[in-house]
Amino acid sequence: MNYSDLCMQYVASGIDLLEKLINVHVCRFQMAAEPVNLNEFQELARLALPKMYYDFYAGGAEDEHTLKENVEAFHRITFRPRILVDVSRIDLSTTILDYKISAPIIIAPTALHKLANPEGEVATARAAASCNTIMVLSFTSSSSIEEVAASCNAVRFYQLYVFKKRDIAATLVQRAERNGFKALVLTADTPRLGRREADIKNKMITPPLKNLEGLLSTKVSSVRILKLMPRDHGCFFKLEGFRMAKIYYKLTNFDQGDTYS
Ligand SMILES: Cc1cc2nc3c(=O)[nH]c(=O)nc-3n(C[C@H](O)[C@H](O)[C@H](O)COP(=O)(O)O)c2cc1C
Structure with missing residues (x-):
């Protein structure tokens, strides 16, 4: 990712540059440990992105009932293990x-x-x-x-x-x-x-x-x-x-x- 371009984009959007630079550096520091799952990628995104943009990606409508239910629905799916197969x-x-x-x-x-x-x-x-x-x-x-x-x-x-x-x-x-x-x-x-x-x-x-x-x-x-x-x-x-x-x-x-x- 080209961070200077990203920062310029934030400036163009009227978003506080200093706050973003701090967040991006925190994010890069944390990147030293590679994320291992989607939750960790999401946390890195939260650190790197302006709140306005993170909220757009992560949020839903009204009380976010459907958003929560979507996550719950995935939790209800389980894999049936098949053993002794090639x-x-x-x-x-x-x-x-x-x-x-x-x-x-x-x-x-x-x-x-x-x-x-x-x-x-x-x-x-x-x-x-x-x-x-x-x-x-x-x-x-x-x-x-x-x-x-x-x-x-x-x-x-x-x-x-x-x-x-x-x-x-x-x-x-x-x-x-x-x-x-x-x-x-x-x-x-x-x-x-x-x-x-x-x-x-x-x-x-x-x-x-x-x-x-x-x-x-x-x-x-x-x-x-x-x-x-x-x-x-x-x-x-x-x-x-x-x-x-x-x-x-x-x-x-x-x-x-x-x-x-
Ligand atoms: C940030 C965000 C932006 C989306 N933008 C669009 C869009 O532009 N057009 C569209 O048809 N669906 C859009 N969707 C809906 C997704 O394509 C998808 O149908 C929805 O997220 C449900 O899938 P999920 O449970 O895997 O998130 C968007 C979803 C999110 C989270």
């Missing part, structure tokens, strides 16, 4: 949409990777390539579709929010397809963004969403995240969304004028 050759590889991957794990779409690293989603795509898995690029990525496509040969899917303003989504799908993205991943559970209380308290600001430049009238580079998708652009989803997505993917004849609520 483990000399272990193969976890599988296929998704005919693309072979090393294990049944792909990178889910998550927004705004540049909050954590100046390379943003480009670095994530390279990680996907080196692990021989698939990256799903978020609709609200901080690196552009083209930058991610040029960075490596990872198999890439593109996550789509179906916007009321259909031309926005259609334009992005066309760009993704032109740049070798292999499939669309439709997000159906975000007709409105959750009420993320930490983001409200932190007065969360975002880096520019490069893919939306020139498409949204909103000045997305400095708005609070809750205003990112204002009413007239807001994403929505119902069965109709599937029809639209299908049309987008064929890239023909979408009804630009129609409105849905």
Whole structure:
């Protein structure tokens, strides 16, 4: 990670540089002992990132009930040991949409990777390539579709929010397809963004969403995240969304004028 770039990014975001330098150095000191599990990576992230950004990645909506329940759900899963079997050759590889991957794990779409690293989603795509898995690029990525496509040969899917303003989504799908993205991943559970209380308290600001430049009238580079998708652009989803997505993917004849609520 290029720390000076990271610090410059913090300064640009109006975040206190001294505090971050201290945290980054504490973090690097602690890095002497390599993290051995996800919890330790999370703790390093907490030390290195501005609170505003850490809270964005780590937090959930309202009382964070679902967030806690997600963690609990994983705790309820146990492995059934199988003994006296030949483990000399272990193969976890599988296929998704005919693309072979090393294990049944792909990178889910998550927004705004540049909050954590100046390379943003480009670095994530390279990680996907080196692990021989698939990256799903978020609709609200901080690196552009083209930058991610040029960075490596990872198999890439593109996550789509179906916007009321259909031309926005259609334009992005066309760009993704032109740049070798292999499939669309439709997000159906975000007709409105959750009420993320930490983001409200932190007065969360975002880096520019490069893919939306020139498409949204909103000045997305400095708005609070809750205003990112204002009413007239807001994403929505119902069965109709599937029809639209299908049309987008064929890239023909979408009804630009129609409105849905
Ligand atoms: C910080 C963060 C950002 C996310 N951003 C997006 C996004 O931009 N688009 C999307 O479809 N899902 C997004 N998600 C949802 C994830 O793709 C995933 O569905 C969700 O985290 C549930 O998986 P988990 O239980 O493994 O975290 C985001 C999740 C997190 C934690």
